[in-house]
Amino acid sequence: MPSRNDAALAFLTARRSRPAKLFSHPVPDRAQLDEILTAALRVPDHGKLEPWRLLVLQGAAFARLADLAEARAHDLGGDAEKVAKGRGQYDLGKLAVVVIASPKPSPKIPAVEQLLSAGALCLGIVNAAEAAGWGANWLTGWPAHDPDFAARAFGCQGEETVAGIVHIGTPAADGPDRPRPDLARLVTWVDA
Template identity: 70%
Template sequence: MTQDAFAFLQTRQSQPAKLFKGPVPDRDELLEILTAATRVPDHGKLEPWRLIVLDKPAMARLADLAETHATQIGADAEKIAKGRGQYDMGQLAVVVISSPKASDKIPLAEQILSAGALCFGVLNAALAKGWGANWLSGWPAHDAQFAAKAFDCTEPETVAGIIHIGTVVTPAPDRPRPDLSKLITWA
């Protein structure tokens, strides 16, 4: 089993979310994915994150909200299209909200990294279950006003990632991987 897990990690790859179609995981299967994914550093049960599951109707509402918000802030047509884009194409997504807690023991940076680890956990758990998965965000998710309206984010919450999950119809080719000889220093 350990070798199978390592082989998965060596070959895993995200697929472009724009290629996903239905079906998507049902509620029970998504709960299995999220249960596996939340086995991340939670720092003494602090759990400095929360999750929002977006279905197709929620995606449509967010696409409209992204367009409205982009128009209100004077965005150009390209930015408006990008803002709508991932929500228009989405079938199902899990939004990971970084939700740091006041703590004398757990540094803010570690709490934020825990939310990032959760994003990667959701991504890998969905892939391991045979679904297509892609971790995206986009400019609206990093806009505090949009995040407040869309995801009820309050200070100091931020969107760590939006993990799209669906059925891959046409697998994308693997991308070039980093040249580790240029990135590792052995000390």
């Protein structure tokens, strides 16, 4: 019988999503963030390709990105709602880690597996930050999926895309948890 890690299982089953817009200071310092990222980088990585890269956003980077999102929304003929949604997470950001999916050419590892590895890294950052006592929230938003914005904001090139922007900070007091999926509705057991 495998050895259980009850503390880890209890953490994962009790982990909750926390709204990034409610995060406050302090945020992790560099040593604390290095610890979080070291844990998160133990992500599944088929073929050891490291098909991702990370950018840490802090300080004035958020104002620059908010302005860039607003300008891009105007370029696209966006209305006030699109502008507000584009600026939102950057106007309120304190510290965030941008995970850039950066697929590598490989005859053995399909691009989709590399993209899933970047997604797993986003969740790894969320879980490691939460385990370290911080609040964490994985966001994207329309600007992150706009190739022009992603190139100008994060230096995305070629096949690179934004897998996630993980905001980290001091969480507000826990409110009610969101509804969780119903296993009976989603899981099918296959015996043959």
